[in-house]
Structure formats: C-alpha cells, structure tokens
Amino acid sequence: MKIDTFDTDALMPIAPRPPLVFVQGEGSWLIDHRGRRYLDLVQGWAVNCLGHCPAQIIDALSSQARRLISPSAAYFNDAAIGLAQRLADLSGLQRVFLASSGAEANEAAIKLARKWGGLHKSGAWQIITFVDSFHGRTLATMSASGKPGWDRLFEPKVPGFPKANLNDLESVRRLICADTVAVMIEPVQGEAGVVVAQDDFLRSLRELCNQHGLLLILDEVQTGIGRTGRLFASEHSGIAPDIMTLGKGLGGGVPLSALLASEKASCFAHGDQGGTYCGNPLMAAVGLAVIDCVSQPAFLEAVRVRERHLVDRLQPLIARHGLGGERGRGLLRALDLGRPYAAQVVDAARELQPDGLLLNAPRPHLLRLMPALNIPLADIDRLVEMLDRAIVAVGTA
Numbered sequence: 001m002k003i004d005t006f007d008t009d010a011l012m013p014i015a016p017r018p019p020l021v022f023v024q025g026e027g028s029w030l031i032d033h034r035g036r037r038y039l040d041l042v043q044g045w046a047v048n049c050l051g052h053c054p055a056q057i058i059d060a061l062s063s064q065a066r067r068l069i070s071p072s073a074a075y076f077n078d079a080a081i082g083l084a085q086r087l088a089d090l091s092g093l094q095r096v097f098l099a100s101s102g103a104e105a106n107e108a109a110i111k112l113a114r115k116w117g118g119l120h121k122s123g124a125w126q127i128i129t130f131v132d133s134f135h136g137r138t139l140a141t142m143s144a145s146g147k148p149g150w151d152r153l154f155e156p157k158v159p160g161f162p163k164a165n166l167n168d169l170e171s172v173r174r175l176i177c178a179d180t181v182a183v184m185i186e187p188v189q190g191e192a193g194v195v196v197a198q199d200d201f202l203r204s205l206r207e208l209c210n211q212h213g214l215l216l217i218l219d220e221v222q223t224g225i226g227r228t229g230r231l232f233a234s235e236h237s238g239i240a241p242d243i244m245t246l247g248k249g250l251g252g253g254v255p256l257s258a259l260l261a262s263e264k265a266s267c268f269a270h271g272d273q274g275g276t277y278c279g280n281p282l283m284a285a286v287g288l289a290v291i292d293c294v295s296q297p298a299f300l301e302a303v304r305v306r307e308r309h310l311v312d313r314l315q316p317l318i319a320r321h322g323l324g325g326e327r328g329r330g331l332l333r334a335l336d337l338g339r340p341y342a343a344q345v346v347d348a349a350r351e352l353q354p355d356g357l358l359l360n361a362p363r364p365h366l367l368r369l370m371p372a373l374n375i376p377l378a379d380i381d382r383l384v385e386m387l388d389r390a391i392v393a394v395g396t397a
Helices: 055-067 078-091 102-120 139-144 169-175 199-212 281-294 297-321 342-350 377-396
Strands: 022-026 029-032 037-040 095-099 126-130 180-185 215-220 243-246 257-261 325-329 332-336 356-358 360-363 366-369
Touching: 037 377, 055 281, 078 095, 078 257, 078 281, 095 102, 095 281, 102 126, 102 139, 102 180, 102 215, 102 243, 102 257, 169 199, 180 199, 199 215, 281 297, 297 325, 297 332, 297 377, 342 356, 342 360, 342 366, 342 377, 356 377
Parallel strands: 037 356, 126 180, 180 215, 215 243
Antiparallel strands: 022 029, 029 037, 095 257, 243 257, 325 332, 332 366, 360 366
C-alpha cells in the first residue's frame, strides 16, 4: 500500500489497517503523517495506561538507557529486582518472572501449572478455560483461548484446555477430572466484548479450586494495573489467585509483562523458563515508574471518578439513539449499539472532521472503550460528542 511517501509493502499484512501513518502521540491524542489529530480510545488495546509519551516513561527510559540496557538474563540487574519486589509486595504473590508480552506471560503460567501438576498432583495437566476467552497468540495460548474460529487455526491444537462457561460454576465443576490441574480465567473478557466475571462467581471458583486442590490462574493482562479502578481486578472480589499474569498497562506502552506466583505454586527449576529479554532493565525501569504512579490511592480514585463520568455521559447518548446499553469495569467498557454496525461506526469516527476518533469493535454490535487511565474529563466529554456524530453519520449514510 502506498500512503503518500510511505510504502508499506515490506510489512507482513497481518491485519487490515486504514491508510494513515501515526508519527506522534501526546496524552489521549495521536497525530498522523498529515498532521491530523485523533482522540485515541484504543490506546494500544489498553496498553498506554498513562497515555501517549508520558513524562514518567520518557524519564525512566532516558535515565535507564544511560546506565544499563541489557546485561543478559543470565545476570541480576537492579531494575528487574526492584520491579519484581514491588509487584510481589503489592500483589501478595511472592515470586515474579518478567517477560515481554501478555502471551508470553500466559504461556509461562500454563507451563508452571503443568510442572506443578507433575510434581504435586500425580501428573495432572489439563487447565479449564472459558468460552470466548482470550489468552494470547502462541500455539498454547490460542488453544487455551475460547475465541470463536480459533479452534480451526494452526491445527493440531495443544491439547488440555476444556472450556467452561463464564459465570456458570456448574459448567466448571462438570469438567474437573483426575487430570485437571488448574482453572484459568480473565476477570473481564475484553475480546469477548467486555464481559465481567461476577464477583460471587470468582469467589465460588476460588472455593472450588481449594476443594479440589487446583491452582487458580488469573489472566490480568488487560485488567491489571489500574484498568478496572483497582490495581488488580481480583481486588473487587477479594480473592487471591495462585498465579497471576500482567502485561499491557504494566509497561505503559513498552513490551513488558509478568508472571506472578505464590510460593506454593512456584516450582520452575533452573532451565525450565527463560528468554533473552526476560527482566530487561530498560523495560523493568519503565514498569517500576508506571507502578509507582498507578498504585497511588489518589490515582486509582481518579480512575474511578473518570469511570463514573464516562458512564454518566454515555447514558443520554444511549437514550437518544436507542442503543443497547453499556457495561464494564473501571475504564474498560463496551457500548452495545443494539445492531451490527460497529465497524461502520469505527470508520465514520476515524473520518470525523476536524479531528478523528479511534475506536475498537470487538464484536459486530459492540464498541470497546479503553482510554488512558488519566484521560482528562474534557476529553471524555469530547469522546461522547464525537461518538454521537459518528453514529448519526452511519445512520444517515
């Protein structure tokens, strides 16, 4: 594809992309190669928790790059030690493995659970996951996912991931057998259209795992690091997982993820797990800067204020257009359009004048809203006004 002076042919075509090239970002806004501005409600799929190019990340990268970038994962470095200790203190999970992506962290969680089953549960290896779940794009995490259509990709699949139904405890109970070692769940299924696991269900799931000696794995790649208004989404239900994965917001825009495990569940031997960039100090320094900001009670309270403001502002829009409603937790929300024209709304919003609006449509009738956690209230008001114009544009097209 030719986009003015840019030729995109060398990039492998793995996704449909509009004919624009982003060259700059600041806060809630992106700027393309023509100088046009876009209010960004995708934020790298909930990655940029502090918005585009925040000072905290710029300073952390600059400072760390002058000291140490990569000594190899064969040695300790102070930044990785600091981030691991901070995550352990905040989560109550004593062991931390730092990686580069949410899929990598979830792959490691699967490996850890199977290793634990081999050591402590007579070789148990199956991990119960959920219909419509999303855990990543490696072969194992795709197999663990319940995303529609993925069951026919890249056969044969990695076996051992029977699927239960979210918020249906009996469907989980029916799948438990002698080979079951763990249950893996997202507190909010983002790719499914922001479907929230009910707090009572998560508490009952924790009890069920305790009864059967199973590990509970929480995939908080999208929900962790303040996205739901708490540092970890598990805090809403008050449960403690045995294993938790983090990503996306942990790096605030740089490739960083983490596998956290209790002392009981942590059973990797030397050589079982690793990676060239695991614990990279440049990325770890950014993660520590992000955590130091997001974990502050005042910051998390401000996220909840923004959540209430967004929900309140969406209500007149829903009523005016007869939409199906909205749902979610914190600043991970879905707007139900009531009919399958979400893709058209996404396109119309991007082409608004003078500024565009960037949205994500995880389902034909749904828009997913993932703003920066520090989005100004004025930008939330602007979002709703622009969304209103995009819906009108589609309706009159």
